[in-house]
Amino acid sequence: MTVLVTGGAGYIGSHMVWDLLEAGESVVVVDALSTGFKWAVPPEAKLVVGDIADQALMRQTIERNYVDAIIHFAGSVVVPDSVRDPLAYYENNTSKSRTLIDAAVKSEVKNFIFSSTAAVYGDAGLLPVDEEHPPRPESPYGLSKLMTEWMLRDTAAAHNFHYTALRYFNVAGADPKGRTGQSTRGATHLIKIACETALGKRRFMEVFGNNYSTPDGTCVRDYIHVSDLVAAHRLALERLRSGGSSMVANCGYGRGYSVKEVIASVERVHGAPIDARPTSARPGDAASVVADSSKARNELGWVPQLDDLDKIVESALKWEAALQFRNQR
Numbered sequence: 001m002t003v004l005v006t007g008g009a010g011y012i013g014s015h016m017v018w019d020l021l022e023a024g025e026s027v028v029v030v031d032a033l034s035t036g037f038k039w040a041v042p043p044e045a046k047l048v049v050g051d052i053a054d055q056a057l058m059r060q061t062i063e064r065n066y067v068d069a070i071i072h073f074a075g076s077v078v079v080p081d082s083v084r085d086p087l088a089y090y091e092n093n094t095s096k097s098r099t100l101i102d103a104a105v106k107s108e109v110k111n112f113i114f115s116s117t118a119a120v121y122g123d124a125g126l127l128p129v130d131e132e133h134p135p136r137p138e139s140p141y142g143l144s145k146l147m148t149e150w151m152l153r154d155t156a157a158a159h160n161f162h163y164t165a166l167r168y169f170n171v172a173g174a175d176p177k178g179r180t181g182q183s184t185r186g187a188t189h190l191i192k193i194a195c196e197t198a199l200g201k202r203r204f205m206e207v208f209g210n211n212y213s214t215p216d217g218t219c220v221r222d223y224i225h226v227s228d229l230v231a232a233h234r235l236a237l238e239r240l241r242s243g244g245s246s247m248v249a250n251c252g253y254g255r256g257y258s259v260k261e262v263i264a265s266v267e268r269v270h271g272a273p274i275d276a277r278p279t280s281a282r283p284g285d286a287a288s289v290v291a292d293s294s295k296a297r298n299e300l301g302w303v304p305q306l307d308d309l310d311k312i313v314e315s316a317l318k319w320e321a322a323l324q325f326r327n328q329r
């Protein structure tokens, strides 16, 4: 049996592929290489360069490789971009997922793990949010993912098809073994930007908004190490394969850090100050998003191993420093 990983040449997907291979799984990656990199796919995995919306290609890939489970990462992830160009997000994240789910059903793949997001909650207040909290996405990005969750729910009700949607909080850091990391060109994520600034790849960075209803006025997020997130996927895969029912679960540590606290961590780990300039708030940003991950811990048996902001930052900085020497693509 083979696991199909869509978006396996991307940031989180490539960590997943390394993890699956280490666990002895056979892996096929489908990636259009629009933001991912060929080099990010380990040579032991099969890479099919293509679009998940190409249903003939997907069905052929599933059937030829005896795929029994799909882990679906491919998609667009930048909240402000989704505000500027909502239809691109509904196309890439919702329509294309619909086609992929349809291919899975037609080719009788019963196990499906989906990259969802904390952005489905919108601004949930300062307390950790659990899966019962009513979703109120504040960006087209969040809604594009929520609609896919709903398609999965309805598909599971109608067919012999089981899914786990993992709602990621703020994923950061890099593979502790240094094999892959966040390499996306033009990435906008806070820890990546702060690391680039620390390493002199940009002269300064901006802090978006300082008037939020949070302790220091900057936005609070729950930063989770990518390797802990990947571990949750593998547990979800084992659970689905052994007949577990469909579920939605948060993946975060349950503790929030403000933008200022993250910048302070990067300065601490790097050992030098960063030029961080306050500017106006970014459209679509919620003040605070922190996970209650009791469900993942209780039902998946998830035990995070890398819950330490400075360690996340340390791995991200190390990868960022190594990245400049990589021959991309």
Ligand code: UFG
Pocket (backbone or CB within 6 Å): 077, 078, 079, 117, 118, 119, 120, 168, 169, 170, 171, 188, 189, 190, 191, 193, 205, 206, 207, 208, 209, 218, 219, 220, 221, 259, 282, 285, 289
């Ligand atoms: N930020 C800055 N300066 C920067 C970059 C970010 O101040 O240069 C701030 C943002 O305004 C926000 C916080 O840092 O307050 C985190 O921003 P990110 O762009 O790193 O992440 P988001 O919270 O916007 O979104 C991320 C992922 C989504 C996911 C969401 C869940 O991009 O996929 O976390 O909370 F849904």
